[in-house]
Amino acid sequence: MAQQYTLSGKITEAKGTAIPFSSVYVHTTTQGTSSNIDGQYKLSLPKGQIELLFSAVGYEDRKITLTIAENTTLDVVLAPKIFTLNDVVIKSSNENRAEEIIKKVITKRSVLLNEVQAFSAEVYTKAMQKLHKAPKRFFGRDVATILELDSNRKGIIYLSETESKLDFKQFHKIKEVMISSKIAGDDKGFSFNKASDLMVNFYENILFEDKLCVRGFVSPVADNALSYYEYKLLGTNEENGQIISKIQVIPKRAHSPTFNGTIYVVNDSWRISAVNLSITKKNGMELIDTLNVKQQLVQVGNVFVPQSIQFSIAGKLLGFQFSGYVLGVFKNYDIKPTFNKNFFTKEILKVEKTSNRKDPLYWEKHRSVPLTEEEFENYLKKDSVSKLKASQSYLDSVDQVKNRFNARQILVTPYIYYRSYNKKSITFDPIATSVFFNTVEGLALKYAATWRQGFDDGRYYSIKPELRYGFANDHFNPNIKAKYLYDPIKNATIAIGFGSEVANLNSQEQTNLLQNTINTLVFGKNVAKFYERRFFNVEASREFAPSFELKLTAEYANRSALTNSNFTNFGKNSEFTSNNPFQPNNENSLLFPKHKAFIVSGTLAYTVAQKYITRPDGRFYMESNYPRIEFNYKRGIKGVFGSEVDYDFISVELYQKKLQLGMLGKSSLLIGAGKFLTTESLNYPDWKHFRANQSIVFNPDERYFQFLDFYIFNTTKQYFEAHFQHNFGSFFLNRIPLLRKLKLEEIIGTAYLSSPEKRNYTEFYFGIKRLNFRIHYGYAYDRDERIKKGFKFSYGFNL
Known part of the structure; x- marks a missing residue:
């Protein structure tokens, strides 16, 4: 490989104002980079004469030819692009010229949407989020300490960079391999940046469906865009022999799910060459106040592909004021790649094991977009103490702050005691959800603490002892449950539990203890019914293939029916019934006789076309747009350990959690059916609930x-x-x-x-x-x- 030299500098306007996120490319190629938010750029180039193209949305392109023989500094001034209205793009006395251009784009929309059949590219991403204001404490915790903010509770809370190889093929086939990953202050972590998340295509009718809001937002060139937008031609400009029209996008209704800003259209071919569009919370966004999208496309052959894209956000939430951006730079395109038959799978991203082991010299050489001074200082500060952070003394000192007991915190949120160096923690349940009331136990307490031991490779095991006591019926029910995740990639777990508990007669857990307490004490209705069981169970689950999950369970239980012990509520009127739902007026009636049961069951679940990410610390599934199909079989076996149940049950269930219907919102659907094949002997807890x-x-x-x-x-x-x-x-x-x-x-x-x-x-x-x-x-x-x-x-x- 030829020796590489560094070309760097700053891109500004004539008055010296920086032009952020400008593109710098070797002319007629897709080898290049982008400037940072301060207008600074850096590009590695071979020795020799080279022609560079500097461009930015709204500015005149500038070509510069120079000879590279050593590391060189070159500052570049771009002039604002002048768009004139002198050139008549489409002659019409009755129609809005901008609207006519948009109609041309809409006519070709479906063709342009699928014009790029496939490509391979290298993608650099950078994500940065910062806080400008924060409360002193949040749920009893010191915000500045937890988020590593300065004394004014400001600072960068997340800074990450990645390099990926991205392959794409119509329709929606993606394969991404993350080659390098860096997170400020976390040399063992893996970035959550995905290059595929930056592939925003404005030829789609609707964008960001069920992400920023339920319905998504109508593209300015959607089939029905003329019902949502007005357009104004701001002028035209000639660029590389092509006429570019600058069009202002104006929502017809201020509160509609629409964008506002400008788009740039290449006349005659009617392709979008760039966008600068925004949406705000009045357009229906949740959680954030504004989102700005800047995208530049570059012509490769006869098609246009993304060159750079930047999302900028800002907002206020629960006393936190924040802003941030995600930037993607696409380079070294191959628009006619060859993929073998099985190249694309449901694995849309694979993070290489060595991706987080790149040293600072690697990033200094390969970083496509220079760091700003603030980002550089954030890396310097957090990375300089990253090894210290891994030491026991440092982690113990941080834990000492985190572990400070706060009475307000334990009342409403779990209290967690950390031992970070050993990856241990103990989580104590909050008091608010541990004290409850029902007519069987009266005032009752159920309290648990979960001890968890984690490992660097994503494995963990947990042990959860639980105590439950009803003051009215004077029943004490302790149990303990343990779980071990032994293969994070295949989500393989084994769990055991034993002890006694008060369980709901309906195994579907249709109401929680807090909801039942409110219904009982406030509304005078004891809708939940309970029974007691002493049990031992074991459960094993794992994926034997992606999206295929098998779970096997065996349980032995000694079951007892219960009766009411307390009839208290805050009101004068109540509709309390017995704990036997079939005899609501007979307080002494038992629903079923005391008995023993040994039951085995199996569940096979498959999610259609579910995509996933593979990281060294596990497999992570994306929410599927297709159904989950679940097959269940349950068998009560008589005679084993004195078991008195004997039955077979089978069922199938299809569940579609999200079915997008465009501007009409989203739906969910469940269809289920089942049958008891044999019912020689079973009791109420065995019924289909x-x-x-x-x-x-x-x-x-x-x-x-x-x-x-x-x-x-x-x-x-x-x-x-x-x-x-x-x-x-x-x-x-x-x-x-x-x-x-x-x-x-x-x-x-x-x-x-x-x-x-x-x-x-x-x-x-x-x-x-x-x-x-x-x-x-x-x-x-x-x-x-x-x-x-x-x-x-x-x-x-x-x-």
Whole structure:
């Protein structure tokens, strides 16, 4: 390889103002780089004469020929690009000239979308996030200490760089290999940057679906863009013999899911050559206030491919004020690569084991975009103490700060005691979720601490002892559970548990202890029913192929029915029933006799077309746009350890969590069916239980029935169920001025169940959602008769 020399300098305007993220390329090639946010650039070049092209969105390109014989400094001044309205691009007396140009682009959109059939490229990425303001404490923890901020609680909290080899083929086939990875202050970590995340194609009708908001944002050249945008021609400019039109993109409605800014279109070919577009929180974004996208494309052969792209964000959230950017530089394109038949798989990114072992000299030589002074100081500060950070004395001193006990913290959040040097931790449950009430145990306490031991390769094991005591029924139920993840790549685990516990009669865990406490004490309804079991179980799971997961479980349990012990609530009226759902008025009735059970079960799950990332510390799956199919088999074996159960059960379930419907939002779908093949002997805990709900405060999972009784309509025969839910993502409410500021999302749904116990049961509901909170109103029908209706309220992290 020929000796390389370094060309560096700064790109500015005439007055000396830096031009950030400018492109610097060897003319007629895709070998090049980008300037940083301060306009500084650096490029490695061989000895000899070379022609360079300096360009930036909104500025005149500048070609400079120079001879490279040593390391050279070259500062470059770019002039603002002058766009004139003198040249008539399309002659029309009645039509907006900019709109006519956009119509030409839209006409060719589907062709241009798939014009680049394949390519290979090298991609450099850099991500930086910083805090400008932060609260002193967050959930009882000192923010400046945890995030390594300065005395004013400011500073860079994440800085990372990567180099990748990226291969692409239509349609949506991607293979990326991360060759080098660097994170400030973490010489053992692997960056989460992905070059494929930067492949934004504005020929798509909708961008950022279910990322920045549910519906996504309409492209300025989408098929229906004229319904969302107005356009203004700011002028034209000749560049390399081509006429470039600069067009201002103006949303017709300020609060619509649209971009605003400028795009640059090559006349005659009607291709986009660059964009400078922004969206803000009033356009429907969650969590961040503004996003700016700058993209420059370069012509390679007869097609245009991304040369550089930059996302810049800013926002305020929970007292934190932040900003940041992600930059990608694409170079050394091959637009006619040859791939063998099995080249592309579901593995979209592989991080090489040695990617985080590159020394500073490597990065000084290979870094495509120079560091700013602030970034350089951040690396210097954090990397200089990285080895110190790995020492026991340093980690112990940091742990000493983290481990300070805070009463407010332990009340509402877990308290974690760290021993970072040994990768150990002990997590203590918060008090708020450990004290609860139900009519079986009365006031009760369930408290657990989890001891975890981690390893450098991603393996870990955990041990969780748990104590539960009911003050009214005077029952003490201790148990202990342990888990070992022994193969992170195949997500292979083994777990064991033994002891005693109070379990819900419905195995689907349809309500948590806090929700049941609220329903009991506030609304006077003891909807949850319980039984007691003393158990020993073992579970093993692993992937025998990507997206194929097999889980096997064996359990022995001694089960006992329970009765109510306490009938307290805050109100005068209550609707308390017995703990036997089939005899609600008989307090002494036991649902089933005391018995022993030995049960084995297996679950085989497959997620269709699920993509994943392989890192040295594990395999990480991306959320799939296709269904998950799950097969279950359960067998109760009589005679083993005195077991009294004897049955066979089989089921299949198809679950589509996310089905994007463009501007109409997203849907979810579940279809399930199952059957008991034999029922020689079984008790109520062995029945097929449904994800039911009777609570006013409920679980927001879209796979749940909203009004179905928790217990009495479960089955010992066969069943079919279906659930559908749709989130419109403010499609309607965004049109109402006073409501659009609340960013409420419209929810509708339906569910269906048919079994011998409940034929043709149907539900319909509608409501609104905001972040993790939701309220809806619904109806339930038994065949054609309406049997229930009412409001439901939820909090949680589901759709």
